[in-house]
Amino acid sequence: MAVITTTEATPVAAPAKRRRLRFVANPKATTGLVLLGAFAVLAVIGPWIAPFDPSERGGDLMQGPSGAHWFGTTHLGQDIFSQVLVGTRSIMFVGFLAGIVATVLSVLVGVTSGYLGGMGGEGLSALSNVFLVIPALPLIIIITSSLPETTDLTIALVIGLTSWAWNARVLRAQTLSLRRRDYVEAARATGESTWRIILFEIMPNLTAVIASGFVGTVIFAVISEITLAFIGVSVSSGWNWGTVLYWAQSQQALAQGAWWWFVPAGLAIALLGTALSLVNFGIDEFVSPRLRGGGRTSVKTVDGRTVRMRVGFTPVLGDGTAREEKP
Amino acid sequence: MSYLLKRIAFYLFTAWAAITINFFIPRLMPGDPVQALITRARGQMTTDAVQSLYVLFGLDKDESVVEQYFRYLGQLARGDLGMSFTFFPTPVAEVIGDGLPWTVGLVGFTTVLGFLLGTAAGTLVGWRRGSLADLLIPVTTFLSSIPYFWLGLLAIALLTGPDSFFPATGAYDTSLVPGFDLEFIGSVVQHGILPAATILISSMAGWVLSMRNMMVTVASEDYVTVAHAKGLPERRVMVGYAARNALLPNVSGFALSLGFIVGGTLLVEIVFSYPGLGLLLFQAVGAQDYPLMQGIFLVITLSVLLANFLADLAYLALDPRTRREG
């Protein structure tokens, strides 16, 4: 998915294929990527495979899940399964577009302010700090509700334009530390130009940070989009999981006992969020190997006890006699 | 000291930026409050009422944006946030004054508690890495991926009802008059449990994870090994050495993510009809109540700034390296 695309797009080229394989070999990352891939596929084919037009009214009103309607129907007889399926596209679109917008901005602001330093750098850094402390969601709600028309595009842009600050800050810190690395100095001493240093020496080393920031923003964007739809600020932008929840809420689905109206969309959100979080864990562990689970964590000693591997108390497996000489 | 001064300067600047953003965004809105009121009334208001409303709200006057901005700044300086349109002619400050204590109580309390509990749980999970406690991680990941409001809806669906102990809406029993009596406080607690639990569960998860990661990272620092080597009791090593240091990035992370958290928690107020700023903001947006919206946004932002500043102070107290003598 897009995480990989980012990795491939940057000239990180092949920080040894082995390293990337290690990322994919991480069970968390793999689970996340597979889930994410599934959602991406649904985003593409969802509208085609949806059994019904999500807005189409049917004869079965407020029916629970059944063979015909897997997730049941709404008060108008609309098929909730189709709504969730069709809604995936909007969710993925907004999430990823906002992620891309925010990531591009954060890279621009973060890396520039980190590398350049001086007044400009400080100014950019102050700017991102300002955006950081201003509560994002209320801001997004206010901006979105002030838009004359809300489409997925405008929502994605609003979210993207307001949520880059966190990543910019992280990137700036990273860049500041990279800037002092010897290899950057060495490239400078070799006579590389500034933009080449930023692009080819610093940026590739930020890939993981950028990717992780991207994934984080996607999570935030997805939740924000759903929130906006749920509180009715952007219901007009078409079907997404938030719209489904909005209708469920406005028809008092829970009071009516129509759990099927709430649960699938909510679970889909949680699942997508989990998938993205898992990918992020994968990236974290990829960057900082200490966090990795590291295989087995408990050992059987010779006298049959099981001990946990832990800092400060190295387990002892056996005694001198129990061990055969290794080749 | 200089660190503090710098932070204060930064907060002042941010406050100004927030005030300005806050002013301009609602101005760009296309609708006007009278129309919003009409649409809200939906047939309950005759067309004749419209003109009277324009007159009432003083929207028949023309004033340039710059003039409005400076008038706004001047009023702010006097603590005057204007009059709410929805609750005309109640001053915004008064409307917010009604909602703020609830938000501070619910959101403030739960955010801090969530941080503390999450940090404590993360400490344990990170310390006892490889034990059953690790099972908490997938659970918390999942929980932290659920939007606050959905969790709240589930809680309402599953736990409230005619015979339930948990009320689904409000901040206290409607039959009570607020006061410092046992019954009222009991009612507030009773009404607060579910929203608080919702916020706690979803906000704690993030802290558990980040604290766990920090613990895992810190646990392999030399000074922790030294602490073990010194034969210190386990508790002392875990709390005084590992957690104490792992806490530092978490505290600054806490300060930075306050903005995000508060945004999320406001939604819980909407779901639980908790009469705080979140619910007010929701209503104000719906009613195009510029002054109220501005006021709420401003108050939220300033509170977050203040909280940030407190977190900064906490960091200052926790990390001796930021304390410079002289």
Add this chain to the structure above:
Amino acid sequence: ACSTSNQGSGSGANGVLNVGMPNGPQTENNNPFLNSSAASSLGYRRLIFEPLAMVNEVKVTEPFKPWLATGWEWSDNYTKLALTIRDGVTWSDGKPLTGEDVAFTFELLKNNPGLNIEGVPYGETTASGNQVTVAFPRPQFVNQKKIFEQFVVPKHIWSTYGNPSTETVKEPVGSGPFTLKSFTPQTVTLTARDTYWQDKPQVKEVRYTSYADNNAQTTALATGASEWSFVFIPNYQAVYTSKDPQHYKLWFPPVLGVHGLWFNTKSKPWDNPALRRAVNLVVNRDDIFMQGEAGYFYPKVDNITGIPTPAGESFIAPEFKDEVVTVDVDAAKKELTDNGFTFDGDKLKDPSGAPVTLKMTVPSGWSDYVTDLEIIKDNVSKIGIEATVDLQNADSWTKALDTGDFQAAMHWTNNGPTMYDIYQSIMDGALYKPIGQGGINGNYGRYESAEATKALQDYANAADEATRTEALHVLQRLHVKDMPVVITSAANGGGQYSTKNWVGWPDDSNPYGPVQPTLENALDVVMRLKPAA
């Protein structure tokens, strides 16, 4: 939804009536003139301040019931009103209510356009003893209800206010049977006065609770925490009445105001009345009523004139008495083909050969309207029209209607004691503004008909009933011919109530007034409530 369900059960005994509204937290503002005040939004101003007379919107033919005014006389073709004010009425602070106060109230409205929500053009007012006369610049036949419903405020208090428009009236003094006891953002409590000019109400205390939203209000009704409310409940049987079918009631009588699909009569091809008439023939009003309006909220209107029945029964012209619209696709098709429309397979083509499409706009959050439009969309597809439902945010939508930037939309009309208000909203040429120009107060469809405009004027200015009847018949004919709005539903004067603790509510058998807690008649209702046996 507070768990204290016992609270409901005991309230009959201890004289408490629990009223609920889904209006969110309130701020303390008891100014009865301001719609933004808690007193208006929750409706408790009705129990504190009293009107001149009670008007039964549900049965408009019923004479007004004297309240503060014991008698009145119109003269000069409804431009002059002489009122006799009831003696022995006192304000809650003990001072007597006199004609002075009534005259002062009219003056107040005249001098503060911001307070004059109803827009009644009050002229010269005089008061002497219990006699008050008020003059109007033009005939006020159509505004009678507004005038008699006007509540009266005490001069000795209101004359001290510097600016009554921004006055929050912390301690309201009225002539009604209740006074304000306590205010919290969630709950307002009123208690019965010791002295009142009528028999004292059996209800000793009224608690108005403002729930955050419809969900919360519905739950409160279902648990019995609210005994009286006005809220939209989807699937009310499941959520509300089934919880206690014996006591939980809702009664939604139609009043003379309607909802329907407005066409922009300046937008092609919808400027063609034949097309609009055809749509009228295929709109399934039963579906709209059952699905969009949950089977009760806005009662179905199916007379071809758009007149809600039974409320407006008496106004219907004889020729349309039994003209009930039912879905008739064939008739619609015939109507179309007779007027130059053609069918290309399933697709309808207008006389110029272009396919007919219909874009219907609606604020995104208005679930009943959206549902109505989804149904209409479905219906018109039967006659080959491809319709879309365009969800907008409420502001854009309001603006679009205001400036005529739409093709079709669900909207409402004004309501009043006669059909005048409905037709005036739809067809009054005096309200006409060209497309692009805003500030319009009705006639969103930009309907232009000199005949209609004249009929409306005739009605308003007529001195005798016959002229009015005739004018109304003209309007009905025009409506049926031009169909600027496909009227689907009536406005309601309804509400939900529980008979568990209190009985005496209006219902079909005793429709003495609408049962909305915020309307004027709320006072009448409360006065009639008796503890359940």
Add this chain to the structure above:
Amino acid sequence: MTHSTAAAASGTTEVVLEASGLTKHFPIRKRGRELLSRGTRGVHAVDDVDLVLRRGRVTALVGESGSGKSTVARLLAQLHPQTSGTLRLGGEEVVVKRGRAFRAYSKRVQMIFQDPFASLNPVHTVRYHLTRALKIHGRAGKTAQDLEQALTDLLTRVQLSPPERYLDKFPHELSGGQRQRVAIARALGADPEVLLADEPVSMLDVSIRLGVLNLLRDLKDRLLLAILYITHDIASARYFADETFVMYAGRVVEGGDSETVTQHPAHPYTQLLIDSAPDPDRPAAEDKDGGSGEPPSLIDPPRGCRFNPRCPFAMDICRTEVPPPFPLDDGPGHFAACWLYGEGAAG
């Protein structure tokens, strides 16, 4: 050190890079009250250093941590602008900031960093690193073969053979010694005249240090490079360098022929340094108590000789006057900036 003494120390060999009066004060952020006061405070990282690098010779710069060695190297590489002082490359004064002029300068003066683990970008292959060095300085040739040939030459020159085996490796796939060789190859890619080696072996394992040092020496001999060898290990300076300069707190305190400086240290600091260096041959009894205390703050350096607070021989003049370099006659070019050898004392 004066020009004449340096020249004397090295006979007549051609001077490539020459620094005189080189000074670097890093500005430090003002805080609080200082904002109001004018006048700049700064880290006096390097003060008034004269240095001459000659073709085919290794000059060592020795000193404890923080004494300003790396800063000198960076100034010579023009990675930092100097606060004052002049640099002459091949006799011409150089003033470079960025861009073309900097490239032209860096073509002739190249630098090798202390940590081979950090000085190669982990995301690029050996090929990338070397190709860039060649391309920047226009030595990549016209065709792909030219480039390949140039790469092979470079790797062979630093004794990484067969070259193909290393070209497409990432830094983390190489051992420390191999990485440092790649770093050297990159520096050689520019075909420089001066090589500034900032502690090139201190991060390497003891057993492979010598390999790299021997390689550098070999290159010096074959390519007639002028090498500045920075180290804190005075024994390796003796082993590797022709001349040795000792820095203390930003100033050069002693210099001259390596053998003379290490065997007959004149400055009390050099003596302390040499006494402190681990020496298996040292008789245990000889272990006399050297100076104590710590290096001074460079923000507020002591007046006079910067070593005076720790110096067992400190005199009054040491606390007020900065000692100029006094030539000593026990070795070629040997000098010490110490009042002990001042006119009065030495006379």
Add this chain to the structure above:
Amino acid sequence: MSDAVLEIRGLNVDYGLGADAVHAVRDVNLTLHRGEVLGLAGESGSGKSTLAYGMTRLLPPPGVVASGEVLYHRDGGDPVDVLRMDHAQLRAFRWAETAIVFQGAMNSLNPVHRVSTQLTDVIKAHDPRSTTASRLARARELLALVGIAPDRLDSYPHQLSGGMRQRVMIGMALALEPRVVIMDEPTTALDVVVQRQILRQLVDLRERLGFSVVFITHDLSLLVEFSDRIAIMYGGRIVEEAAAADLYRDPLHPYSDGLLHSFPALRGPRRELTGIPGAPPDLRSMPSGCSFHPRCPRAMERCGVEVPVLGVPGDRRGSDRTVACWLHPVQDNRF
């Protein structure tokens, strides 16, 4: 010698479990005698730290002690096996009997606690009944011992210079008067001048307090000067062990010889140095036989096949030194 304090027998330490475990310390036998300084030298990755942490069981995961014994001889008691202790015993044993000083003092001191806290908490942990005042007095005493003004007690680690921090660590190590102090490259991050000051102090203290030291470094010339005996590690094994002077004068193992010839001398004639060709072995794929043979200038055929056993070489019969090299086949295997 008979007065051993710490005896390591057949110690094997792995990273990881099962098939993909890395055997970082192999079959190490080593004895530390009372009051001596035992130097442990070897190039990077040879397993010095792993050995030190393994025998104190401070190795972080995935390190495990695969097998072996670490016998600690208490005064007049039976030896106890550190590897058999449970956590509580281990805690009581640590610091009271063996203390450890790490390489980077900045990293060894908790940055958020005052020096005093870190000095006193160890006393408190082992002697809960001590009073706060007595603990503070002891902390002051310890600082004085390592030459730091007692008013530094209230400092945080970042307020001290590198040398001072390292001294604080040494002082802390002596807080409970342990009999063994293990030092893993305690001075590498320091300047030579400071390094010498600290080592000198250490030697003084050892003479006064009589503890034994395991001193780990890769700087052989330092060891030769400061330690009594030296053990050389290569590829996880001890390849030679001898008195410092013997080893310096007459290294038996070619690796020891190579190491000694990697340090340029400050005095004496300038000799040509060669270093050791090749790179250290990869622990995952160790060469067969003697792991040094691919780099060894004197390797024989046998070296690639058989692992030499550490023991007193036949040609040095009766001496107190052992070597694992086929050039000096073992005469008398002590174990």
